[in-house]
Amino acid sequence: MATAPLLIHLDGKLVPESEAKVSVFDHGLLYGDGCFEGIRIYNGRVFRLTEHLVRLYESARSICLTIPISFEEMEKATLETVAANNLRDGYIRLVITRGVGSLGLNPYQCPKAGVIIIASGITLYPKEKYETGLNLITCATRRPTAAALSPQVKSLNYLNNIMAKIECIQAGCEEGIMLNEQGNVAECTGDNVFVLKNGQVFTPTIASGALNGITRMAVIEVMREMGLTIHEVTMTRHDIYTADECFLTGTAAEVIPAVQYDRRPIGDGKPGKLTAEIIKRFKVLANSTGTPVPYAA
Secondary structure (H helix, E strand, O other): OOOOOOEEEEOOEEEEHHHOOOOOOEHHHHHOOEEEEEEEEEOOEEOOHHHHHHHHHHHHHHOOOOOOOOHHHHHHHHHHHHHHOOOOOEEEEEEEEOOEOOOOOOHHHOOOOEEEEEEEOOOOOOOOHHHHOEEEEEOOOOOOOOOOOOOOOOEOOOHHHHHHHHHHHHOOOOEEEEEOOOOOEEEEOOOEEEEEEOOEEEEEOHHHOOOOOHHHHHHHHHHHHOOOOEEEEOOOHHHHHOOOEEEEEEOOOEEEEEEEEOOEEOOOOOOOHHHHHHHHHHHHHHHHOOEEOOOOO
8 A cells, every 4th residue: 555645844834745845045054044843743743843943943042043933833834734644643853044044154044934744754863772782882972152152052963963963883783972172071963961860869950061851850840749859960980880871862762771882881781660661751741741733533
């Protein structure tokens, strides 16, 4: 049975994937000039849609990029794209490009930003790793300093993260820890990092260079409901080496345990019991809340 072609929202229209094209003069392509959000769909609902759109518009504002449609129009377009592809569970990539302009850097020569909404699926890590846990390394590639670009801006230029990901793959690992200029833990190549020690939870501060992830915040809510104490700290590699448990969070990754770091076992080298309970509770939250998608009858 033939699969229906994927429909992409491109500048106000739903078009088949084969027709979803951008100009070679779009500054999103030429310079990585733009911003994006990754959003999850669970059980026919878009998870934390409002929070994701708030961050999208804040990212755009921070880089002087005017999104050509309103917040409400973006929400409607996102839901319509999911419904058009009849997705009950999946992943949304919402991309704002600077738009078509000249070959020069000047963004003011791009009269209108581009809006792209893709609703499909994503698999960040092998399924079995959610049971057995990830192996981590320390990446030589550092997180960019906040003096260059705020880590809260989800920029289209992800080359820094890609170079760190290449290190992980070449080392035979699935993920890696990225440090900031001071040598402290910031985040992973695409996820936030948490450790558990003596029944308490620790995670790097946002000021350390971590993105204030939407899944990060949702998981913190889950852990507080469990009665756990969460500390946002200046974290070093030593804190991960000596942790009882470790897990990562991210929209694409969801919540996944890590069991080895720089060839050292974390705790007993197996996913921890508290991590398993956090994952269980997050799944309940994700599958029972969110903005309903208005599917056609």
